[in-house]
Amino acid sequence: MTYLESTKFSDLNLSSLESFLDFETSRGSDPIIxxxxxxFQVIRRVQSQSFNSEGLVPSTVLLDNVDEKPLVLARFAHDGYSVVPGDTIESIWTFVRSVS
Known part of the structure; x- marks a missing residue:
């Protein structure tokens, strides 16, 4: 297990990210602290990605499906990590935002 944390995003679609978080919180399962x-509301989501070839993953991406197409909400670059066929990566995204 590896833990990566960053505030340096190479891609950040704020309006789409805000819409995504609004939709996700409408489910009512996110705690308020x-x-x-x-x-503050703590919104945590997990995305999985499986690999069928060897390689290096240089960034972590949060995607949403809009009109059946993937939309990049946020991406941050890091030093990367190696993957081999059969690996599965789970990215856990945690957002904390004030409750109005």
Whole structure:
């Protein structure tokens, strides 16, 4: 298991990401926490990717399907990691936003 954290996004589609988070939170399963009397919603989603060839993965991408086409919501570059056929990567995306 590897943990990567970044605030340096090479692609960030803010309007589509906001729409994605609004839709995801409408399901009502994301916890709300309070910090210093301010409420925040914690939104955590997992995306899996399987590999059928050897290679290097140089970035992590959060995708949504819009009109049956993949739409990049966010991507951040990192040093990369090697994969071999049969590997499956799970990316866990965590967003924290204030509750209005």
């Amino acid at each position: 309070t910090i210093d009397e301010t409420q």
